Amino acid sequence: MPNPCFSPALAIPAMMAALLCISTGARAELGGTMSSEANSIAAAPQTLLNGALRLRTVTDAGNTTINEYATNTGQIIAYTWQGPTMPDLRALLGRYAGSYLTGAAALAPDGNLHASRVARPDVIVESGGPMRGYAGRAWLPAALPPGVTASDFH
Template identity: 70%
Template sequence: MYKLCFNRSVSAAALAVLVCCASAHAQLGGTMPSGAVAGASAPRTVLNGALRERTWTDAGNTVINEYATSTGQIVAYAWQGPTMPDLHALLGKYADSYQAGAAAAAGSGNLHASRVARSDVIVESGGPMRGYVGRAWLPAALPAGVTSDDIQ
């Protein structure tokens, strides 16, 4: 009985941590929190004020850069690290579009890199095991003067 209660307590605590961490970071197209968020850097202005950038490290030790417009809309993510980030969590409502594009591109033969370009979202990812890099952005939402090359 003690073991069962302990396991439930541990499971409940783990779920609470996941919910807290997931809610601390917005999704592509969402709004970057204006205040401080545990585990994330304070937003800084980049590209002459065209974007705000905030950085955090996920549970797999992957560094994620989040880019938002001056109004706070998240328009891009870039990542680098030993594990792939949770793309479903990062892409939010754009995850289904990405998955449809990825399924259509399956079998391209490239095991180390992929590029899924949809009208609403573009996702590039690749790298060897434990050396993943990638980025995702909303092409129509990038501010004037900002290109995909600026997302790093």
């Protein structure tokens, strides 16, 4: 999902406030383990890239589609989302939420109200879109299996 319009934005304070106000959902989180079984909110994962990744798709309460990517061992290494509402980033990022917030707070506004990119050594988060058209992705750069790149998360 390469997108040159992802850049630091004035929307960072609003996104940080939303992140802090949202409650934790029932999904796993970055760095956690993806279940290999179907459940009430998601079907069984699909296999991608000759078995290098597993993909599970869910729709959250706000009708946003969330793709959860895990390694073949089940470690969740990325999320992508698209829909009318922002997903629960605190729940998706889990223990990486603090790093994301630290990085977001350090960004200088560039006048773009609809996109941001926070790149930290442990987690990268890109998010943007107009109201009711949110899209983004978050991933753990050090956890990518050989041959898998961020462009594989779309």
